[in-house]
Amino acid sequence: MIFKHHAAAKWVHHTRRRSVRDAGGCVGPLVAITGSVDSRRSYEPPVREHARAAAAAEELGRELAVQGCPIAVYSARATFVEAAVVGGYVASGQARPGSIHVHGRYGRDDGFPEIEEFRELFDIRPEAAADWEVGYYSSLLTVDAVLIIGGGRGAFAAGMLALSRRIALAPVAAFGGAAEKTWRCFSKERCFASEDDLALLAARWHPGSAADIVASLIEQHRRRLDEREALARNQRHADRRTSAGLLIGLALLVLALAVIPLSYALQPKTVGSIATLVTAPLLAAVCGAIVRNTFDEERNWLRTTVLGAVAGAMTFLLFVAAQLVASPDILNGEGARRLIFFVLPVAFIGGLTFDAVFAKLRSEDATQTAPLGR
Structure with a gap:
């Protein structure tokens, strides 16, 4: 899978000063990015439209940055969607300093090409453990939302953990993989998602899908915060x-x-x-x-x-x-x-x-x- 990191970095060079100057603080939920759409790998259910899925990941990264949502990523390898999401996130010109949280193994998972030029955008939190699961699952207990594109068992586990925590969840079922499997479970126990949110996540990808999905994540997170505030208010009463x-x-x-x-x-x-x-x-x-x-x-x-x-x-x-x-x-x-x-x-x-x-x-x-x- 080939992502256009160099083109993105070249484009961002012209907007770098503006993005850093305007950065105040991330206002949206912290979104964990997980999944993969590698055409050489088998998935259950199968991943569809690999190239389009990679482009969708880049669009979602761009929209997350525009909406002020920090992201948590786990590997810079091109076989995972994090590389495409980070590419779009940085290319948006709206990324804020420290808004890309990298949870990976020390010296192995933080090799994003954008780090060399845009180091201030990254908050690298290396894990000393040799197993990738340590940083992956521990961070999933602290994020506010989970975005899944394709993926295998690890991505499905992230979706189930999000459901158990009742946090915002966006499994993009259009491209299959663990995201589709998670969406089927999500439709039965949708937590803070509405019927419209479920339909959106199952629809074929089209222009504007990225904006709609990120808006759905933010709205789910808002409903969760509203419920927590209502519970806290009732408890105080x-x-x-x-x-x-x-x-x-x-x-x-x-x-x-x-x-x-x-x-x-x-x-x-x-x-x-x-x-x-x-x-x-x-x-x-x-x-x-x-x-x-x-x-x-x-x-x-x-x-x-x-x-x-x-x-x-x-x-x-x-x-x-x-x-x-x-x-x-x-x-x-x-x-x-x-x-x-x-x-x-x-x-x-x-x-x-x-x-x-x-x-x-x-x-x-x-x-x-x-x-x-x-």
């Missing part, structure tokens, strides 16, 4: 609600505990003393429900609070009823004050474990319907 809920729960716990000294200030056998006995466990039950809600994935504060309050109240009433059966006069004297120390934790546990309480209440042995005996 949930954290604020959780913090507010816990503060309310703490205040309710303090109020419930404050009922204990208040009960000693009231005379036994009065409405006030009975009211404190009822109010304290209800506050503790709501506190337990709020604490429980912080551990649930679906945090429905109103539902949890109501259910916790009901469960705590029922638990409290059943506990007091059992005490009245054993000691009918327990509410008439000092026993009512001592009872508060027991009903507070009972109600709190009832609110904390309201699902278990309701399961017990729904079971056959939750209540006794037979007359009480001595």
Whole structure:
């Protein structure tokens, strides 16, 4: 495969000063370039239109530079599409300093012809390991998007990794190879791609395809960022609600505990003393429900609070009823004050474990319907 590196470099010589002067910083997603369209190699499925695929790679490189997308490449060998993409990228005259990230083996994969004249455009990050897989797969965990043209098993693995990471992906299926195989998987689990994006990636190559595909990558990346921002915003909102809920729960716990000294200030056998006995466990039950809600994935504060309050109240009433059966006069004297120390934790546990309480209440042995005996 022959790429027109020298012609590209000659053309860029006239625009080199402008591209460096105008370079501010790359604004687009970092796009990993992978694949090959070598006519001497067999692919599954087969690569079609080898020469046209190489030209398409150069067009895509030019468009990526125009749109301000930095690229990650792995080998300067002409058998891989990176050589053509880098050629088009540099030839665009829009490449920014350090926008071409070269992840290759030390002294073996960074021999791009454009480096000699346009060294400032390249950010070479050599790998000490002798295996190409080390730099290849590790960098795929840091990129924002993956572009596949043709390719074999390594390119297909990159596509699957992109799908698992749910990042922007553009398998150019028109030329076959791993890109077509990846596109078939992509169409079933397209992450942030739309139906139009999938149709675009499967269409025959035509003038304007490069611009459309790069625009699709950028749009997919934007949707991903929007989702991440929405998730982060929802998480911040949930954290604020959780913090507010816990503060309310703490205040309710303090109020419930404050009922204990208040009960000693009231005379036994009065409405006030009975009211404190009822109010304290209800506050503790709501506190337990709020604490429980912080551990649930679906945090429905109103539902949890109501259910916790009901469960705590029922638990409290059943506990007091059992005490009245054993000691009918327990509410008439000092026993009512001592009872508060027991009903507070009972109600709190009832609110904390309201699902278990309701399961017990729904079971056959939750209540006794037979007359009480001595």
